[in-house]
Amino acid sequence: MKVHKPILSQIPIALKSIFEDGYYADKVIERHFKMSRGKWGSRDRKFFAESVYDIVRWYRRINESLPKPHQNDFSAITEAYLGLKEIDYPSIESFVGVNAQFFKEAYDSSNDFGVVASYPDWIIERVYKECGKEKGEHILNAMNTQAPLYLRVNPLKGTCEQVMQSLKSEGIDAQIVQTSDSALIIQNRKNVFVTQAFKSGMFEVQDLGxxxxxxxxxxxxxxxxxxxxxxxxxxxxxxxxxxxxxxxxxxxxxxxxxxxxxxxxxxxxxxxxxxxxxxxxxxxxxxxxxxxxxxxxxxxxxxxxxxxxxxxxxxxxxxxxxxxxxxxxxxxxxxxxxxxxxxxxxxxxxxxxxxxxxxxxxxxxxxxxxxxxxxxxxxxxxxxxxxxxxxxxxxxxx
Ligand SMILES: C[S@@+](CC[C@H](N)C(=O)[O-])C[C@H]1O[C@@H](n2cnc3c(N)ncnc32)[C@H](O)[C@@H]1O
Structure with missing residues (x-):
């Protein structure tokens, strides 16, 4: 997969805002979207957001698999992540040339749960203590996946079918969630906030739980x-x-x-x-x-x-x-x-x-x-x- 260089070079900048300046990932991503309005297409935005979220999610595992001098270097971390995803990246001046072989071996060989599941040790210990080791590991692993996008239909404004139809007319596929009478799921993440159905109050974005x-x-x-x-x-x-x-x-x-x-x-x-x-x-x-x-x-x-x-x-x-x-x-x-x-x-x-x-x-x-x-x-x-x-x-x- 080929991705444009200007998008890639924004990733380390976003990571710095999250890890050093303490901003929330969703806010940082939103800001980058605003700055690149008119320049990035929807595929670019999706790629950028997914990459930033993925790196935040797997930060410890990626970081601790890097050679010591490159650790906590956001450019090196980005480069290593893109390598894992087999994304061709044009060489970017600020990137450091991570030794891919060394990195891949370290990434695949750790057997410390904290590194592999990528959580700080204190969270692992706390969850083990409160939930038990086996259940705790199941929970922590499950939270490393991407959350599906769920909508809650506003019954005062329409039915699930009407919302699905309205979204479909704007190119978005939503499906009914069988276990609920007001929830829809969108498998292929799209920006639902710009749709007519959202603007007219037909649904809110809300997790199923x-x-x-x-x-x-x-x-x-x-x-x-x-x-x-x-x-x-x-x-x-x-x-x-x-x-x-x-x-x-x-x-x-x-x-x-x-x-x-x-x-x-x-x-x-x-x-x-x-x-x-x-x-x-x-x-x-x-x-x-x-x-x-x-x-x-x-x-x-x-x-x-x-x-x-x-x-x-x-x-x-x-x-x-x-x-x-x-x-x-x-x-x-x-x-x-x-x-x-x-x-x-x-x-x-x-x-x-x-x-x-x-x-x-x-x-x-x-x-x-x-x-x-x-x-x-x-x-x-x-x-x-x-x-x-x-x-x-x-x-x-x-
Ligand atoms: C889990 S969030 C609520 C989310 C919200 N119910 C929703 O469904 O979107 C908890 C909220 O409690 C508020 N909060 C914190 N301390 C509070 C307090 N002492 N009294 C009332 N609200 C408080 C926070 O500002 C935050 O908005």
């Missing part, structure tokens, strides 16, 4: 629902549709800019039952016993969505997990008094760690009287072909 969370809360029309960690509203919009746009959803978050984005998305989806407000203890205190349903889609380590965000491997620090566990408990504590008797609360994360999941729910039940655990579900990447998610539904029984 994430699509299971709003229905799990069992919302109904006319209820009063709080989505306490609403972010940009992926699940708020889903709740709104399940409630047929009737009743009230209060969506809170600590970041105003996310709520602004949520409002924009709600307009596109044509739902008007959502009120956004900055998360504020004073307001929460006034809501005592007022909510039929509460969704706590809490901030977490993200150790279930590495397929989608491979840079989490290198950016997450172990100390952060203990901080997050405290934050999650704080949010549970803050939310509990707002539920009505017989009301239901869902606690969810995109982590595969029991310390952020089952153990948090166990702690909640031990420290809060009158609550029952109705149901809990763990979606694991190697079993469900989704991202890793956890959800628990708790009911206030007295």
């Amino acid at each position: 994430s699509q299971a969370i709003a229905p799990f809360l069992q919302p109904s029309p006319k209820q009063r629902v709080l989505d306490l960690c609403a972010g940009a509203g992926g699940k708020t919009l889903h709740l709104a549709q399940l409630m047929e746009n009737k009743g009230k959803i209060v969506a809170t978050d600590i970041h105003e800019r996310k709520l602004t984005e949520l409002k924009r998305r709600a307009r596109r989806n044509q739902v008007d039952l959502i009120e956004t407000r900055l998360a504020e203890n004073k307001w929460f205190k006034r809501q005592k016993g007022k909510m039929d349903r509460i969704l706590l889609d809490v901030p977490c380590s993200g150790l279930g969505v590495i397929k989608r965000n491979p840079d989490t491997k290198w950016k997450l620090q172990e100390d952060r997990i203990s901080e997050l566990i405290d934050i999650q408990r704080g949010i549970l504590k803050q939310a509990a008094p707002m539920i009505k008797p017989e009301g239901k609360l869902v606690y969810s994360t995109c982590s595969i760690l029991p310390s952020e999941n089952q153990e948090q729910v166990k702690w909640f039940l031990e420290t809060h009287e009158g609550w029952d655990l109705e149901e809990e579900v763990s979606l694991l990447p190697h079993e469900n072909n989704t991202d890793g998610f956890y959800m628990a539904r708790l009911k206030l029984v007295k």
Whole structure:
């Protein structure tokens, strides 16, 4: 395969932004797309994004297979990766001439799981300790694959068939996901955000696992629902549709800019039952016993969505997990008094760690009287072909 030199030379630049300057891979890729508008075709963009994601995903394995002087050199890493993919690259001045034979042998011969699966040692140890070695390795391996592109159809605007048809007229093939009544899958990644169907609010992009969370809360029309960690509203919009746009959803978050984005998305989806407000203890205190349903889609380590965000491997620090566990408990504590008797609360994360999941729910039940655990579900990447998610539904029984 031949790829144009200007595209290749952008890869090490993107890697520097991700690894040295700390930007998220998806944002960096978006920026490169913007800079090259009108110059790169859709195949070029796809190649660039896949290469950057792949290198981030396999960074440790590629890097540690290079001769020492070339390690952590983004040009050498790019060159080695392109060699692995058997891509002809015109010689680029800044490239260093990695010894391909030496590299290939080292790449294929390591038997250290951390190197082969390309995760930092602390993540391997933590996952072994919390999930067991065998299951842990299955999970970590499954998260090294590329995430499929799932859409969630907005039933207020059309059916799955109508969305499929509209996408087809713009050259995009989508298929129905048999296990869901509102999900479509796109095998051949395309930019769906430019389609007419997206612009008119007929679907949102959302992982299949994430699509299971709003229905799990069992919302109904006319209820009063709080989505306490609403972010940009992926699940708020889903709740709104399940409630047929009737009743009230209060969506809170600590970041105003996310709520602004949520409002924009709600307009596109044509739902008007959502009120956004900055998360504020004073307001929460006034809501005592007022909510039929509460969704706590809490901030977490993200150790279930590495397929989608491979840079989490290198950016997450172990100390952060203990901080997050405290934050999650704080949010549970803050939310509990707002539920009505017989009301239901869902606690969810995109982590595969029991310390952020089952153990948090166990702690909640031990420290809060009158609550029952109705149901809990763990979606694991190697079993469900989704991202890793956890959800628990708790009911206030007295
Ligand atoms: C997992 S994300 C939510 C994703 C969102 N529910 C969705 O479906 O797109 C967690 C969110 O919690 C917010 N957050 C963090 N700490 C919070 C707190 N103490 N109270 C409320 N929200 C918080 C973060 O800003 C982030 O948007």
